[in-house]
Amino acid sequence: MNYEKKPDTKAFIKIGLLAGLFFCFFFGIASTFLYDLHAALIMGPISGLIFGLFMGLMLYFFSKSKKVNDQTKLEGVNETDIVYAGASNHFIKREAVGGKLYLLNDRLVFKSHSLNIQNHTLSIQIDNINEVSFFSPLGIVKNGLQLTLKDGAIEKFVVNNRNIWKQHIEQFIQ
Numbered sequence: 001m002n003y004e005k006k007p008d009t010k011a012f013i014k015i016g017l018l019a020g021l022f023f024c025f026f027f028g029i030a031s032t033f034l035y036d037l038h039a040a041l042i043m044g045p046i047s048g049l050i051f052g053l054f055m056g057l058m059l060y061f062f063s064k065s066k067k068v069n070d071q072t073k074l075e076g077v078n079e080t081d082i083v084y085a086g087a088s089n090h091f092i093k094r095e096a097v098g099g100k101l102y103l104l105n106d107r108l109v110f111k112s113h114s115l116n117i118q119n120h121t122l123s124i125q126i127d128n129i130n131e132v133s134f135f136s137p138l139g140i141v142k143n144g145l146q147l148t149l150k151d152g153a154i155e156k157f158v159v160n161n162r163n164i165w166k167q168h169i170e171q172f173i174q
Helices: 009-034 037-063 066-071 162-173
Strands: 082-092 095-104 107-112 121-125 129-135 144-149 154-159
Touching: 009 037, 082 107, 082 162, 095 154, 095 162, 129 162, 144 162
Parallel strands: none
Antiparallel strands: 082 095, 082 154, 095 107, 107 121, 129 144, 144 154
């Protein structure tokens, strides 16, 4: 069995920095209108740094949560049957449902945690996958994995190490 590293510190730093930059930019603009440019130049970067650090830490502790890990654990599957697994989001309509994605020898299984609106478990048989490709959610971060099924349906996931996911899945579908 091959699991992604837990927790992926680099990913949390990257997310924290991106969140901090966005917050710095938007809070800086708001501060310019509410106060003045001088206040915005001070409050924007400081608030962005604090917000980014907060987001990175929150994601770190969330990923280590025993409750979330218990909720996303597959029942009735031997660990030796798991080829690769890791944290993931599955897009349903406009919601990125958080959970865990598992690659088994015969299927791909996504299991959500209870902190979502649309809780679900999705199982896709490997022989039903036609193509594995990439996409970038919101056109910014390159962490999207797209599966085109033989019936034409498309399933989208956000994963860490999408190249590794693609490589593992394609070894079963070719």
